[in-house]
Amino acid sequence: MKIKEWRIMKLAIVNNDLGSGGAEKLIYDMALELKKDKSLKFDVIILNSKNEIYKKELEKENINVIALDSKYGIYNPFHIFKLRKILKNYDIVHAHVFPSQYWVGFSKKILPKNIKFLTTEHNTTNNRRNKWIFYYVDRFVYRSFERIICISDLAKDNLREWIKDEKICKKVKTINNGIKxxxxxxxxxxxxxxxxxxxxxxxxxxxxxxxxxxxxxxxxxxxxxxxxxxxxxxxxxxxxxxxxxxxxxxxxxxxxxxxxxxxxxxxxxxxxxxxxxxxxxxxxxxxxxxxxxxxxxxxxxxxxxxxxxxxxxxxxxxxxxxxxxxxxxxxxxxxxxxxxxxxxxxxxxxxQEYNVESTVEKYKDIYWELKGR
Missing domain, CATH: 3.40.50.2000 (Glycogen Phosphorylase B;)
Incomplete structure (x- = not known):
């Protein structure tokens, strides 16, 4: 039976690229599972297509990949305005690693309020945490997200310790990575x-x-x-x-x-x-x-x-x-x-505790919770 259009969730998954890293492998494996769900339509949006290993693999599976390619690279803040034009068409926006996490967070400030945002924190630490200025920038960016998903309890604990903001910390939860x-x-x-x-x-x-x-x-x-x-x-x-x-x-x-x-x-x-x-x-x-x-x-x-x-x-x-x-x-x-x-x-x-099917189901629960069934 065909699902009515208004019941279909439109999801944007945003990352720097689709190269050979762990976050990219997770996005690829999750995309193959998400594709099976007919109540969900999604696109993968990347800032740069030069490193396109998993881009080609997703396209072979008829999964749409949108590349924002800029001659100034992934650290170009003008991606905020490119993202604004695209993200207004989605119900849920899921950002992954820095700096796409930043550009998505900033773009929310100029997008309709009904669009819900979440991000995945992929590491227990990062180089930004060695520079005090990023403490304030990170707090500003993380406030943009309705949910912040950490890939382990340690990543969650370290993020909360870094942010030290009660409102932000309440949004943080753990969903372990998974593989097929x-x-x-x-x-x-x-x-x-x-x-x-x-x-x-x-x-x-x-x-x-x-x-x-x-x-x-x-x-x-x-x-x-x-x-x-x-x-x-x-x-x-x-x-x-x-x-x-x-x-x-x-x-x-x-x-x-x-x-x-x-x-x-x-x-x-x-x-x-x-x-x-x-x-x-x-x-x-x-x-x-x-x-x-x-x-x-x-x-x-x-x-x-x-x-x-x-x-x-x-x-x-x-x-x-x-x-x-x-x-x-x-x-x-x-x-x-x-x-x-x-x-x-x-x-x-x-x-055996880390299967991607379980990971995807937990993410889908959050997507639907944010959208409101």
Whole structure:
């Protein structure tokens, strides 16, 4: 039966781009689930289409993506006025990461009052919180949103501590990130041969954008201390990629580290992975970590906020930025298959709490609550 037009919710999802980051992966997975709901029409709006990995994937699924492309980049405040022209056509506006979060918040000031706004806070901290001026700007922006969704309880607690505004804090709640768990339960793949990996190789994998936040340098330098049969697969892309390739060449370990770029076959790669690593300086609730865990891989993570809270007593933590400690933790797992299996099973069990279907249902409840059924 056809749903009456007035009962259909019109939703705008706004983000900087659709590159290979965790927020973008969440938007992609959520969009595929939202598409199944006939009572909802939505578009994904991005500030920049240069980094368009998931843009192409969404368009293959006939999901509309609107790019605001500006020659001045994503930090151009004129996006506020571009957004105003577009967002007036929606019931609900859902903003994601900075600076799109800012531009959406500012645009609300010049949009009809009946449009409802929410945002998702994807990290436990950010660089803005190191500068006092952003304390006041953040408070101004967050007041624009009817709901502020944090991807973990720690992200929620840290945001409330930063904002220190009772009215804003009442709007904050947690919805954990989720992934499509069924994708990661496949049989063993034959990718080892395709990637020129020997059966005796211990395969270490990290999935992350090449940015300072992810601290690939510590992992790359840790590989220098490990035996030659330890091979590292780096999945992702980003502005630091060339710098890290130069570091690998300088250390003369280029035959042991493969830069694989963005991959659609992450579940297959994780099935040939012996050890997953997340070496970040900070995290929210890492999609990459959930992918590794859902594949039954043992996960080693830096002992920092967002990583510690996810894998403490489940995976293995190493001292943040301690190259020697990381290399020893990798070696201990690599040399003991029984230990790997024990940690891998614990990671797999813990990952089952984070399915994207549940995440989407919780977001939909908030969308409808804001719109009013």
């Amino acid at each position: 768990l069924s994708k990661y339960s496949k049989e063993i793949s034959n990718l080892r041969e395709n990637l020129n990996l020997d059966e005796k190789d211990i395969v270490v994998t990290m999935i992350a954008r090449f940015t300072d936040q992810k601290d690939h340098k510590t992992l790359i330098r840790a590989m220098e201390n490990l035996p030659k049969n330890y091979k590292l697969l780096l999945l992702g892309e980003g502005e630091k990629e060339e710098e890290y390739k130069k570091l690998v060449n300088k250390l003369k370990i280029e035959n042991r580290i493969k830069f694989l770029g963005f991959r659609k076959d992450i579940p297959d790669i994780l099935k040939i992975t012996d050890i997953g690593v997340l070496s970040s300086n900070f995290e929210g609730l890492s999609i990459a970590a959930l992918e590794i865990m859902a594949s039954g891989c043992p996960l080693i993570g830096s002992d920092v906020e967002g990583v510690r809270d996810l894998i403490k007593n489940i995976g293995i933590l190493y001292e943040h930025k301690n190259i020697k400690d990381l290399s020893e933790k990798i070696f201990d797992l690599g040399e003991n298959i029984d230990f790997r299996e024990i940690i891998g099973k614990k990671c797999l069990k813990a990952s």
